[in-house]
Amino acid sequence: MRTTLLSCLVGFALLAFVSPASAAEFLHGETVTIAADDTWEGDLYILAQSVVVEGTVTGDLVVYAQRVKADGDIQGGLIVAGQEILVKGKVGRTSRLAGQAILIDEGATLKGDLVAAGYSLEVAEGATVDGDVVFAGFQAALGGKIEDDVWAAVSRAEVSGSIGRELSITTGLRNGKKMPPPATMWQQLRTIDLPLVDPGLTIRDGASIGGKLTYRSPNEADIEGGAKVTGPIEWMKPQSPTAPAASDNTNYFWDQIKRYITMLLMGILMIVCCPKTTGQTVDQIVQRPIISFLAGFLAVPLSVIGLGLAAALIVAVPMLFGWLTLDGLAGAGAAIAAFGMVLYVGSLLYFFVFGAATLTCITIGRIVFSDHPIASRSRLTLALAFGMVFYVVLTCVPYLSVGVFVAALLFGFGGMLMWLLRGMFSGGSSKNEPILKTDS
Structure with missing residues (x-):
């Protein structure tokens, strides 16, 4: 699982520079907005302070900005690096996201996989990811519908939605408290409110996992009574260091x-x-x-x-x-x-x-x-x-x-x-x- 996760994250970095051979447009400025009635043919590359995409992009959308809101129809892939990343629209292929706060909001539909890295990832209730989810960061809150597998390495995670197949995750020690990131660590967030997630792994009432649950954690997961795990549950507890033998x-x-x-x-x-x-x-x-x-x-x-x-x-x-x-x-x-x-x-x-x-x-x-x-x-x-x-x-x-x-x-x-x-x-x-x- 670690090898797969690392390969995916490396692939995220490499594939950010690869796109199909097609026409491409480049936009830059302090604020870039693609209106709802605008249609951009081919790939679109944007470098700005703030980006709002409400229209249609027929190719890939590649963005580097502090705040990004993707609320339109992106028929290709989505590649974003920024502080705040809010996805509310449709994405036709794989999404690769890196940022402090990542929110796949209610109504969003991601047709491909979601590969992400950052402080916080939230897949809100009402959001759909048709492929796999791969995430490395501090916390993950999965409340939407994920059709395939989830691989994650985090300190704390919460599952309240549905996962169609396997959940394989590594979490930290369940001895802390719910906490937002320190205010001095990054600039103040404007468009996204970070969820407060319990330490360790928590599977809420109403959540469902369609396959095997494999988790590596110092503490046993908190699986509430109304949660449903179809496959076997495997808990891999890290071994305590032992004194060297003679x-x-x-x-x-x-x-x-x-x-x-x-x-x-x-x-x-x-x-x-x-x-x-x-x-x-x-x-x-x-x-x-x-x-x-x-x-x-x-x-x-x-x-x-x-x-x-x-x-x-x-x-x-x-x-x-x-x-x-x-x-x-x-x-x-x-x-x-x-x-x-x-x-x-x-x-x-x-x-x-x-x-x-x-x-x-x-x-x-x-x-x-x-x-x-x-x-x-x-x-x-x-x-x-x-x-x-x-x-x-x-x-x-x-x-x-x-x-x-x-x-x-x-x-x-x-x-x-x-x-x-x-x-x-x-x-x-x-x-x-x-x-x-x-x-x-």
Whole structure:
């Protein structure tokens, strides 16, 4: 049910930009009114402070406004985003609504589904929805006639009308009071009075559900004696958290051991492939810790910018070869750009997950073991193994793990940036640079 609800809400956002190929009109202003004797052919898009539609729209109606009143005949779909949304007329296809207060008023007829999100949804008595209702928000009051299913995720809900098929709903704890939204949260409502709904799920006398009732709530639903539920009733009560068992602690211990081994192996891979770069970057962090840390605030966003530049190569390189009009080079350029993009993204992800932590751990190990630069792979690996013990332990501490990870990220990226700048401005290796020992 959660997957279905999420898919519908995502679909609401995406489909807001999709409409059948037909003529379209665009209106804007402080107040836009479609009179009762007006007929608009094709789709109509409106951007305004206040919108009143009393006439006929043969296509879709798409509105972005603070207050919307749809009291006419909309033969297509209805897509609205606003503070107050009042529907009193007819809608020929699916309605997708997002707002603080949504009211499907008496006499309204929605031929398709109703997909909505917001603070409050009310389907008043005398209103009809011929399809499904999907809603996510704070409260829902369903007093009209809904032909098919209802899926909802709310804090509180009340059913006093009829649902033709299944009701599947998630509600909050039944320990509060009826309450309107805080007056300071939004601008004052003008056209809609919000209903006051009891906490949890309430099914009133006279209500009817033609299929199964499935609800997830900490409290049992209040189903009054005159309510009718045709199908089975399933109450899914959230389980209270339990203390971890001894086996859970054992599993946690082994998880940390596996995490340590994984990070150690990935760090050794970095040392084997780039020993000189690794050793000199650690030197920069040890010699200039504060500058390296501050440089991390610049290096991290620069790496992300570099990602965008690398992505641009996928377009720029083929275009460049295309300008040269050499046969086959456009395709080769695209392949080269894509390959370079994969290498850059892979390297960047590796450094985010493992590389920065590796440099930080080697730095810790070097501070403990020696004040001199470490040049051999074996000593870099020893420093890594020792420093990683501290890193893994610190990242297991609640509330401290995020800070340790961020600090390692800044030190790693900052140290790498300092090493690159040093190489650029010093013109290569320095006299005091340690000689790399390839053997252990």
